[in-house]
Amino acid sequence: MTGPLAWFSALDRKLVRDLWRMKTQALAIGFVIAAGVSVHLLAAGMFSSLEETRRAYYERYLFADIWAPAVRAPDALIAEIRAIEGVQAAEARIRMPALFDMDTMSEPATGEVISLPDAGESSVNRLHLARGRTPAYGQRDEAVVLQAFADAHGLDVGDTVPATIYGGRSDLRIVGVALSPEHVYAIAPGELVPDDRLFGVMWMGRRALARAVDQDGAFNEAVVRLSRGASEAAVIAELDRILDPYGAPGAYGRSDQISDAFVSSEMDQLGTMGRVLPPVFLLVAAFLVNVVVGRMIAVQRAGIGLMKAFGYGDWEVTWHYLKLVGMIALLGLSIGAATGAWLGHAMAALYMEYFRFPFLVFRASATDYAVVAAIALAAILGGAAFAVRRAAALNPAEAMTPPPPPDYSKAAGASLTRLSALDQQTRMILRQIIRWPWRAGLTVAGVAASGALLVGTLFFTDAIDAMIDTSFSVANRQDMSVAFTEPRSRAAFHAIARQPGVMAAEPYRSVPVRLRQGPAEERAAIIGTPLDARLSRLVDARGRPVSPPPGGLVLTDDLAARLGVRAGDIIAVEAAEGRRPSMEMPVSAVATSYVGSGARMEIGDLNRVMGEGPLVSGAYLSVDPEAADALYERLKNAPAVAGVGLQTLAMERLQEMMDENLGTSLFVFVTFAGLIALGVVYNSVRISYAERQRELASLRVLGFSRMDVSYILLGEIALLTLLALPVGAAAGAGLAWYLAQAMSSEMFRMPFVIAPSTFGFAALVVLAITAGASLLVRRQIDRLDMAEALKTGE
Amino acid sequence: MKPVEESPAAQGRPCFVTRGLTKVYGSGPAAVQALRGVDIELPEGEMVVVLGASGSGKSTFLNIVGGLDTATAGQVLFRGQDMSRANHRELTRYRRRHVGFVFQFYNLMPSLTARENVALVTEIAENPLTPEDALALVGLEQRLDHFPAQMSGGEQQRVAIARAIAKQPSVLLCDEPTGALDSATGIRVLEALKTVNDDLGATTLLITHNASIASIADRVVIFADGNVREVRTNTQKKQPKDISW
Known part of the structure; x- marks a missing residue:
């Protein structure tokens, strides 16, 4: 024997050739495994890479645990702060x-x-x-x-x-x-x-x-690192006690530090993605592989009989087929590992644009690889082992004769298919489904899972569009917000409002507060705005503006939920500015807010409870774009102005970031979901074809056209796909709902909004893939050997 | 190939005429010459038994006259129409209109009952018998609603015959119809075929290894080495019940 396979045993040569013959099918299964493996590696690897990078960075650069702002505290206090039990290091800074x-x-x-x-x-x-x-x-x-x-x-x-x-x-x-x-x-x-x-x-x-x-001889912020095991709450309480006389609004920990909160929120999201999506992919892959391999081996029944007739034992037969599917599993694993690592590096590069670490190396751990390899192998070998054992248990003579015709007489629901209105081809399709309900169910489940993944991931664009729309077109309609260095009189507001180019202006008063209800305590800001504010306002769940009634407080829904309060409850409010009054206030309404969280009052009410005159912290402006540049120039030189927020630019930037980042991730997910649908449909049809080849060839001999025969084979998958669409839509909506909950953080909340076009697009993708996979098999119907049907039993 | 007019079978007029019919599978050194210039005439309405060893070319011949395959060279005329150059669509139409097939392993649709298996064909035929009548012709009027898995081999083969004749075919082609059956069951099947041939007048070609079946034929064609070695006509036909193997 010569040639590249010469040093293989005969059986291994058969293995390689079998594999080559079924390469399209093997590749389709491999791709589904690869999709599950790579998504898992990507999410798990990215999560652990970020976590490890953050840990190392924070540790090496001594990232603070607590920030304790004050207005002006004497330097001498730092010694007292360093002496607090649990404080490892503290710095006073400005x-x-x-x-x-x-x-x-x-x-x-x-x-x-x-x-x-x-x-x-x-x-x-x-x-x-x-x-x-x-x-x-x-x-x-x-x-x-x-x-x-x-x-x-x-x-x-x-x-x-x-x-x-x-x-x-x-x-x-x-x-x-x-x-x-x-x-x-x-x-x-x-x-x-x-x-x-x-x-x-x-x-x-x-x-x-x-x-x-x-600030000579003084500081306005202490930053503190805790010793191992120290209580953050206890140290914060001590810091608040020490700094209280110096206008401290209250110390806070990492969870309220903007940068870390965003990094944590991103990691939470990544964690959620890693918890939800890869198992779905991997599970579907496992399911599919299990079924496909089982049926594939059932088709090989004659070959198994032949091997046994030659004297191969059960174990050798089993091992042979396990090697075959093992090769497919390895194929999927290698494609998945390579793709996962490649995507991981690309994603790390993307992260580096937003998260400024000195370094960020994507590295999936050995455990991550081991877990996916174990799951993928268990799924595929489990599916194969069952089918092979059944085949190996046959006696050789029985295995080599054609199996008796499957009995359809007892198929549940067969009476349904006796309806005389049906033609025989349609009847065959229905009976095929009813006779093998599990098989049909798994196909439906696989296609539905693909549809659900499409809906569940494409939903992000809808949610973010809704978020942007509500936040920027309904709630925050200002072009610009101007913050003063400290609360100023109304005159300062009017000076801004009178500037050329300002088309509308609304004053606001922002007061840092602590809100308490029972044991729950939250740091927040109460924003005071005029009655009937038109620029910046809160909206309810239906997108209608909510105005705080006189003396009442409106909370955003997330803040209300964290405090456990509802409209009508009374909460304790402790101002952390000015004379720092403490009071009890009724929560008059709860408003929907997708971005940021906080509380609102009428500005006059807020001034009154603060015991101050008509002070303002800044202004919301609507600006004539033509005059914006000149306005910027004046604001840059205005001593009273501490900061300028550019709403319109922020919206553009958000949109841009979503298009870039989300676009990339969505492309990946849509591709993978598509691969699953392709894997399920192609294999399902391909195996049905293999099992029913003789039946279909007989029909061709009896005078049925290629079209008629295709209808019998492809009508089944078409029907199952149609059944899978609503199932997938419902499951996708469920997935989207879960992700909306899981991905929401203090910074923003994902609205649960799915546009009809998202369902439509997902359905189109699934249908297009079904059609494509069907066409691949359709080509084989054209090559059916009719003469063969006349001869052999199998 | 133009559609062939439905003409009543006229005894003596040829149903099939082949001239120099040649079929080669593969090419180059691996080429296999399955038919080597077959010339034969088969009259309308006859029961023809085709005998021959494995590889003698009888199945290839059946495939070509049945419209499953096309010849490499030579001509096949069906009722005077040349079908050698027909494309696959015309061949499908030819099979649908004129040919009934009976297979060695029955090839019934396991998901359809006896009645439905026959209806499968009557639904696409132009002037069919009802499935019930077709099944009655083969003695299966009591088994209409049984699935293949609920029937014996002989019964399944008779359903296959009913399916083949329900369209009132011009030609009935049977490839080893008794090959998978015991002698007694095989004879019942042959009886059914004979009834059909007598009642419907369909030209029937029956391929077999079994020489004793030849005695029920009008004409016996013996194939060897890709050609017709002998054609003989039976002056004294036996009834199926009078033969055995």
């Missing part, structure tokens, strides 16, 4: 909002300036310097810039950035470019999507910054 005037754009960039210790390195929240150095002691204008902001504006060491800090204007000279564990997800407060151009962070020497903002 942190100030700032506006940066970038010559690369007309809009002002909002951000903050944070102090660095003048001597030595910080013991909390260290910077990762990418280039340059930290500011030298005594140099008033030196600063380190956040790398994302530097990259967005092409800034480098030696460049100068004009900044407005605490009303004072200064030119900051860049001496270093850095990453910071506090700004992994660099985002302005209240925003949803990071915009590297519009949000900047600078670090200055402590003394230089203290002079600029009138």
Whole structure:
């Protein structure tokens, strides 16, 4: 024997040739396994990569556990703070909002300036310097810039950035470019999507910054790292007690730190994806492989009989077929592992655009690989073992004679198929389904699972569209929000409102508060807005604006849920600003909010309960786009303005980010869901064809056209696909509902909205795949050997 | 091939005429010459038994006159019409209109009852018997609603015959119809075939290994090495019940 297979045993040569003959089928099964394996590796690997990266980064750069802001606390307090039980390290620092005037754009960039210790390195929240150095002691204008902001504006060491800090204007000279564990997800407060151009962070020497903002000998934020096992709540309580006389609104932990909260939320989402989608893929793959392999081996019955007749034992026969399906499993596993790793690297690169870690390497752990390999192999070998055992148990003579005709007389529901209105071909289709209900059920389940995955993933675009629409067109209709450095009189608002280009303006008062109901406590901000506000408002579940009634408080639904309160309940409110009054207030309504959370009151009511005059914290503006640039210019130079939020840009950015990121992930999921449908349908039809080849050839001999014969074979899958569509739609809606719940976080909530077009698209994909798979088999019907039908029994 | 007019079987007029009928499978050194220029005439309405060893070409001949396969060279005339150059659609129409097939292994649809298996064909035929009448002709009027799995081999083969004759075919082609049956059951099947041949006048070609069946035929054709070695006519036909094997 010569040739490439010469050194194989005869049986192994048969194996290779069998595999080659059924290559399309093997590939279809392999792809389904690969889809399950790669999605699992991607989600699990990405999750563990992010988790490990974050852990290492936080640890190496001493990321804080607690942030304790104050208005102005004396430096001496830091010793007291360091002495709190459970505090491992603490730093006193100054942190100030700032506006940066970038010559690369007309809009002002909002951000903050944070102090660095003048001597030595910080013991909390260290910077990762990418280039340059930290500011030298005594140099008033030196600063380190956040790398994302530097990259967005092409800034480098030696460049100068004009900044407005605490009303004072200064030119900051860049001496270093850095990453910071506090700004992994660099985002302005209240925003949803990071915009590297519009949000900047600078670090200055402590003394230089203290002079600029009138904090000599004082600090306005303590950052604390906890010792292992220390209680965060206890330390926060101590910090609040110490800092209370200095205007502290209350310390908070990592869960309220914007950057970490976003990273955690992303990881939660990834975790959810990893928990829900891959098991569905893997389960469907397992199911399918199980059934397909079982039927495939049933078709090989004669071959098995022959092997046994030659004297091969049960075990050798079983081993032979296990090797065959094992090869298919390996094929699927290798395609899946390679695709999963490739997608993982691509996804890590995508993450690096939003999450600024010094490094992020996608690495699926050995456990991740072992788990998918075990599940995939168990599914495929389990399916095969059962069928092979049954075949191996046959005595050879029996196995080689054609099986007796399957008995359809006892098929449940057969009376239904006796309806005289049916033609015989349709009757055959129905009886085939009723005779093998499990088989039909699994096909329906497989196709439905594919449809459900399509609906469950495509739903994200609908949810985000609804979220964007409600948030930006109904709730927050302002183009811009302007925040003052501190609460100002109404005159400051009118000064803004009178600016050229401002078409409409509404004042707002924002007060940080703690809300309590029983044991539940939440930090939030109460926003006071005018009655009948038209720019920024809360909306109810039907998208109608909700106005806080006199003296009443409106909460967003997520906040209400966390506090366990409903409309009509009374909650305790403790203001963390001004005279810091404590009071009890009725919750008059609960509003729907997809983005952000908080509480609303009428602005006059809020001023009254705060015991202050008609103060405002800022303004919401509607702006004439033509005059926007001039307005930006004036705002950048206005000392009272601490920050400018650009709503329209935020919406565009969000849309852009969704299109980029979601587009990529959706493409992957749609492809994989499609592969599942293809695998299920093609194999189902292909095996039916193999089992019924003789029947179909006989029909051709009897004078039935190719079309008639195709109808019998493909009508079954068409009917099952049609049955699967509503099942898939319902299951998809369920999946979408679950994902909407699971993916919602404090930052945003996913509305459970599925557009009819999503169902339509999913159905179209499934139908197109069914049609495509059917056409592949249809080609084989054209090649049916009629003469063969006359001869052999099998 | 143009559609063939339905003409009543006229005794003596040829149903099939073949000239130089040749069939080669494969090409080059692997080519197999299955038919080597067969010339034969088969009159309308006769019962013809085709005998021959394995590989003698009898099945290939049946496949070509049955419209399942086309010849490599030569001509087949069915009622004067040349079907050698027919395409697959015309052959399908020919089988549907004119030919009834009976297979060695019955090839019934297991998901259909006896009545429904026959109806499968009557639904696409132009002037069919009712399924009930067709089944009565083969003595199965009591088994109308039984599925193949509920019937014996002989019964299944008789359903197959009923299915083949229900369209009132011009030609009935049977490939080893008794090959899978015991002698007594086989004789019942032959009786059914004879009844059909007598009552409907369909030209019947019956392929078999079994030489004793030849005695019930009007004409016996013996194939060897891809050609017709001998054709003889029986002056004294036996009844199926008078033969045995």
